[in-house]
Structure formats: structure tokens, C-alpha cells
Amino acid sequence: MEFLRLLLVFLHFIGLAVLIGAFVAQVSGRPTDGGFTVTAGMWHGALTQLVTGLALVGLREAALDLPVDNAKIGVKLVVLIAILVLVIIGRRRNLAPGAFMAIGLLSVLNVGIAVFWV
Incomplete structure (x- = not known):
């Protein structure tokens, strides 16, 4: 059972890395005229x-x-549902910079809650 728990924690961290990594990759690029694009990596x-x-x-x-x-x-x-709503909206059309930044800030907020809420 401990192996299953550790495997789930490992996959949870991978999901976090993919979400924040894809966000940072998009932020480092220039937004299109219509705003920022949500990538498949952020969704997954x-x-x-x-x-x-x-x-x-x-x-x-x-x-x-x-x-x-x-x-x-x-x-x-x-917080994760808010992220998912923004990601779903962003998959259908480009997001305004503020909405796109909210995805990254909410992701970091979720990490902070996990670490500091004891």
C-alpha cells in the first residue's frame, strides 16, 4: 500500500511540474494578438x-x-477547479493576460496550501 501511495505522490508531482512548466513556457513567449494560448500540457x-x-x-x-x-x-x-475552468476556457479561445496569469498564480497557491497548511 505504501508503494501505491508513493507512486500517486510521484505522479501528482509530475502533474504539477507539467502544469507549471507549460505555463512558464507560454509566459516566456509572446502572446498572440488574441491573448495567451493554453497548451495541452496545461490541460493534462x-x-x-x-x-x-x-x-x-x-x-x-x-x-x-x-x-x-x-x-x-x-x-x-x-483552487484546482478554478484552474481547470480557466484551462477549459483557454482551450476554446485565447485568454486575456490576467486570466492566463491566474492559472499560474492559482497553481502556485495550491503548492503553498499543500506545503504551509499543516
């Missing part, structure tokens, strides 16, 4: 974060019988 990174995060919570609570801080998980889920 956000989805990986969602799936592995839910699996980690389920594994922790059900299989490992460890307590879960539901408030923390709820806040992280709301």
Missing part, C-alpha cells in the same frame, strides 16, 4: 493533479485509515 497537468489528488485522499482515508484534513482538501479542490 491539471487533470493529472485532479485524478492523483483524489486518489491520494481516497487511499489515505479508506485504505490507510488515516485522518484527512477535509478543509485543506476542500480548499485545494476549489
